[in-house]
Amino acid sequence: MLDATLTMKLRQIVGEKHFRDDKEARVAHSYDGTPMLQSLPDGVIYPGSTDEVSAIMKALSEYGVPVVSRGSGSNLCGGTVPVEGGVVMVMHRMNRLLEVDLENLTATVQPGMITAAFTAHVEALGLFYPPDPSSMKISTIGGNIAECSGGLRGLKYGTTKDYVIGLEAVLASGEVIRTGGKLMKDVAGYDLTKLLVGSEGTLAVITEATLKLVPPPASKKTMLAMFKDLYGAARTVSRIIEMRIIPATLEFMDNPTIRVVDDFAKLGLPLDMEAILLIEQDGDPETVERDIERIREICEAEKADRIDVAETREQAEKLLTARRSAFTALARLRPTTILEDATVPRSRIADMVLRINDIAQKYGVSIATFGHAGDGNLHPTATTDARDKEEIHRVEQAFEEIFEAAIELGGTITGEHGVGLVKAPFLEWKVGPAGIAVMRGIKQVFDPQNLLNPGKMFAKETRKRVVIDRG
Amino acid sequence: MAETNAHTHIQNKPAIDHANPLARTLHAKLDYDQLTNCMRCGFCLPACPTFRETGVEPESPRGRIALMKAVADGLMDPDQAFQDQMNHCLGCRACEPVCPADVKYGQLIEQARDAIEDHAEHSAPVSGLRKLIFKGVFPHRSRLRLLGKSIAFYQKSGLRSLARGSGVMKLLPKSVREMERILPDASGQGVIERLGTVYPAKGEPIARVALFRGCVMDVLFAETNVNTVKLLSEAGFEVVIPREQACCGALHAHAGEMEQARDLARRNLEAFKDAGISYIVSNAGGCGALLVEYDHLLSEDPAYREPAREFSDRVIDVSRLLVERGRLPSFADEEANAANPVTITYQDSCHLRNVMRSSDAPRQLMKQVANVTFTEMCEADRCCGSAGIYNITQPEMAGQVLEHKMENARDTQARYLLTSNPGCLLQMKLGVEKHGNGSPMEVKHVVDFLYERIAGGGTSGKP
Ligand SMILES: Cc1cc2nc3c(=O)[nH]c(=O)nc-3n(C[C@H](O)[C@H](O)[C@H](O)COP(=O)(O)OP(=O)(O)OC[C@H]3O[C@@H](n4cnc5c(N)ncnc54)[C@H](O)[C@@H]3O)c2cc1C
Numbered sequence A: 001m002l003d004a005t006l007t008m009k010l011r012q013i014v015g016e017k018h019f020r021d022d023k024e025a026r027v028a029h030s031y032d033g034t035p036m037l038q039s040l041p042d043g044v045i046y047p048g049s050t051d052e053v054s055a056i057m058k059a060l061s062e063y064g065v066p067v068v069s070r071g072s073g074s075n076l077c078g079g080t081v082p083v084e085g086g087v088v089m090v091m092h093r094m095n096r097l098l099e100v101d102l103e104n105l106t107a108t109v110q111p112g113m114i115t116a117a118f119t120a121h122v123e124a125l126g127l128f129y130p131p132d133p134s135s136m137k138i139s140t141i142g143g144n145i146a147e148c149s150g151g152l153r154g155l156k157y158g159t160t161k162d163y164v165i166g167l168e169a170v171l172a173s174g175e176v177i178r179t180g181g182k183l184m185k186d187v188a189g190y191d192l193t194k195l196l197v198g199s200e201g202t203l204a205v206i207t208e209a210t211l212k213l214v215p216p217p218a219s220k221k222t223m224l225a226m227f228k229d230l231y232g233a234a235r236t237v238s239r240i241i242e243m244r245i246i247p248a249t250l251e252f253m254d255n256p257t258i259r260v261v262d263d264f265a266k267l268g269l270p271l272d273m274e275a276i277l278l279i280e281q282d283g284d285p286e287t288v289e290r291d292i293e294r295i296r297e298i299c300e301a302e303k304a305d306r307i308d309v310a311e312t313r314e315q316a317e318k319l320l321t322a323r324r325s326a327f328t329a330l331a332r333l334r335p336t337t338i339l340e341d342a343t344v345p346r347s348r349i350a351d352m353v354l355r356i357n358d359i360a361q362k363y364g365v366s367i368a369t370f371g372h373a374g375d376g377n378l379h380p381t382a383t384t385d386a387r388d389k390e391e392i393h394r395v396e397q398a399f400e401e402i403f404e405a406a407i408e409l410g411g412t413i414t415g416e417h418g419v420g421l422v423k424a425p426f427l428e429w430k431v432g433p434a435g436i437a438v439m440r441g442i443k444q445v446f447d448p449q450n451l452l453n454p455g456k457m458f459a460k461e462t463r464k465r466v467v468i469d470r471g
Numbered sequence B: 001m002a003e004t005n006a007h008t009h010i011q012n013k014p015a016i017d018h019a020n021p022l023a024r025t026l027h028a029k030l031d032y033d034q035l036t037n038c039m040r041c042g043f044c045l046p047a048c049p050t051f052r053e054t055g056v057e058p059e060s061p062r063g064r065i066a067l068m069k070a071v072a073d074g075l076m077d078p079d080q081a082f083q084d085q086m087n088h089c090l091g092c093r094a095c096e097p098v099c100p101a102d103v104k105y106g107q108l109i110e111q112a113r114d115a116i117e118d119h120a121e122h123s124a125p126v127s128g129l130r131k132l133i134f135k136g137v138f139p140h141r142s143r144l145r146l147l148g149k150s151i152a153f154y155q156k157s158g159l160r161s162l163a164r165g166s167g168v169m170k171l172l173p174k175s176v177r178e179m180e181r182i183l184p185d186a187s188g189q190g191v192i193e194r195l196g197t198v199y200p201a202k203g204e205p206i207a208r209v210a211l212f213r214g215c216v217m218d219v220l221f222a223e224t225n226v227n228t229v230k231l232l233s234e235a236g237f238e239v240v241i242p243r244e245q246a247c248c249g250a251l252h253a254h255a256g257e258m259e260q261a262r263d264l265a266r267r268n269l270e271a272f273k274d275a276g277i278s279y280i281v282s283n284a285g286g287c288g289a290l291l292v293e294y295d296h297l298l299s300e301d302p303a304y305r306e307p308a309r310e311f312s313d314r315v316i317d318v319s320r321l322l323v324e325r326g327r328l329p330s331f332a333d334e335e336a337n338a339a340n341p342v343t344i345t346y347q348d349s350c351h352l353r354n355v356m357r358s359s360d361a362p363r364q365l366m367k368q369v370a371n372v373t374f375t376e377m378c379e380a381d382r383c384c385g386s387a388g389i390y391n392i393t394q395p396e397m398a399g400q401v402l403e404h405k406m407e408n409a410r411d412t413q414a415r416y417l418l419t420s421n422p423g424c425l426l427q428m429k430l431g432v433e434k435h436g437n438g439s440p441m442e443v444k445h446v447v448d449f450l451y452e453r454i455a456g457g458g459t460s461g462k463p
């Protein structure tokens, strides 16, 4: 329960309609896209402006009440589950595109704008914003920034962090800071812009972002390479990069993924293949032709069983859509779908895929793997049932071992989904005790009372590392 | 602040002994597997009209499922706000085709409403009216027919103008008054009275099919039923119209009167049992959608489970049957010509699109008419806000949705706005009347539009 004077203050700031503490609102903001997590907030607030956010933060810090900033709640790391109660601050009302600056090629946008709406808008102006998480039809720009989301185009164009050049953000105290600007270069002090990108709502509430736009590629070509040998497919990924070709998209799907995606999207994908690579190159037409040809040769050398080049844009779009629905389509297999995003240097993709399979077998759990193979970012996805505690325990053990394997291969526990609640116990595995200490120090400066998304990023206890049994 | 906030691992349907009787019923009726299958990815949010209008999570499919689950889990009581939220859903089911996890939202909302209805304490007049409508009228052809006659009498006798002039209408809620104005002329003569129970095919019969005539359809849109039969005949189908068929039960099911819906379903299974037909043709998306789900509706009934599955497998929308199996006559708008074509557009029937999964077939048919330009309306796939009796029970939300719809309709500059379901048709008429600013846009059922445009006046069925 929130203090009655505080609720009165909050209502005064945003208006009656935009603060709620009834059961319905609390239940509907108790979860996000992460399986098996739920916790009720004490209230839900919908600010309409930076000034309101600032006033809200002043009030909340006065009363020591935690706050969870929320976009669409589509994250997969428990990032918006209010584990310590407090107030969920939904950014949907702040959803305006403030400016597209055609001279500087930048756009300034409020955090609640839906990613796909933003992309559609800039594309209509003949410009291009490359970050394209599979959830772009629902996710917000603010959520993308706070998670540093990636997408199918990450390999060549980078991820959200490469496009955020300026931010306005409200600190826990209610003070407003501005970082960066419409600047392609800026070394005035520490790079706070980059620090806030990927900060998962733990350092500040982002209230405005200036994003870099680029000219769109002149042409695109999409192809599918299908392999009966999984290792061959994974090796192809490494070979392409080794040959110094950087495709716009280089995605991987294994057999269980192919099956469900095809069942969902009805694309007539070959169901007897062990793996499919979805490859897209863009740029000027000659380069695209040449690269696609060279990639075809590599695929052939690695014994691809079938190679299809999409004839039309619609055909290509369909294939991309199929990949985008991979995660949710997997959910048709079993009631619960747990997806992780262990990432390795891309030369180690093949090793990682095999390790995942071994681990799944060892624990007797089914794990389908797909992902942004070109980035080394795999999504091993367990299909299971939250009601079967014993099986869930095995799934958890398997994932721990997968994290361990990723780190051993020089990788990380999460490539784009964030640490949140779910991976907090493993963060230290990746960054070490000294790394954690520095991060905690930063957190302390931004948010001394620990009000911004508490419980996320830093776990009370680090998980003991599993000893990998290579018997 | 800590009571609820140890983050919970969600588990089996908890064996909770709910103190609240409605909570107990919900707990029993809601399909917990479906509740668990929702993985809260949020992909359904942009498809949902009520989320779009309000932008708040409880008004979204994901939110509503979470509320249902919270009740089943004993995390919240099914208070008034919960019940209102369940009723706020349009039941358009746009959330289903976009859901990659294949959550059967339509079944969940029906189960929730069914439970709520079990405990509803309607005020005396409302409960009387519900009883009259659901028990007293819809299940009975003769009474419905009589009602049709009295509506027709009311409309034709001058009573209507008397009522309108006298201010009696003002006593009714605004939404009902608005509907009254756009009701088409009712007819006491249904399709059987006009065509008999068997209508031959033009040329060599492709198949013998049965018309599901519907209840509202056959009173307010008897002409459309007649045109459907004739169009099917032109396309090579022999049409039978089993006399004993009843209302489909959709209005009952959507309003939570599940037992009555099941009774009607069983009556229809009997009525079509011996008709010797390959297809059961529906020309109303709302009815067809329930007919294709009779298998689910009667899945717990051992005597009818199997017949229901066979029945559902045969149900098809008229457009789809025409496109996939028919010998189509050629269609042309003879008032227009190729140089000056007439523009038409289409509003999907939600249930036809999202449940019967037919959105291409009607469009393909419309595009075949000569001298006609088909212009796709922006967001044609979004609910028009009619949704059964939604525009009477939730006038505010329905009004907002309709206003947006009419903006899009206006942008097409179409002369004809076509649709495939009586509810949508009435709603679109209401829209044109309220927001059309005197536009000449005419609203029609696809079948009527096509039948009236059979080249050569409808006798040229090409064998
Ligand atoms: C089906 C599916 C596919 C996905 N595909 C991808 C993918 O391809 N790539 C990828 O990277 N991710 C993917 N995700 C994960 C998720 O969609 C992204 O993390 C997305 O950026 C979250 O956006 P959101 O608006 O839903 O944010 P939320 O989930 O609401 O919030 C995410 C985090 O951001 C914080 N936050 C939100 N708004 C603000 C703000 N204004 N200021 C400060 N902090 C804020 C929250 O506190 C939280 O920590 C996918 C998720 C799903 C369900």
Ligand code: SF4
Residues within 6 Å of the ligand: B037, B038, B039, B040, B041, B042, B043, B044, B045, B061, B062, B065, B095, B098, B099, B100, B101, B102, B103, B105
């Ligand atoms: S799309 Fe389906 S699984 Fe995802 S939140 Fe909506 S109902 Fe749940």
Ligand code: SF4
Residues within 6 Å of the ligand: B047, B048, B049, B050, B051, B060, B061, B064, B088, B089, B090, B091, B092, B093, B094, B095, B096, B105
């Ligand atoms: S049925 Fe329609 S209104 Fe109801 S939740 Fe689904 S999309 Fe929204």
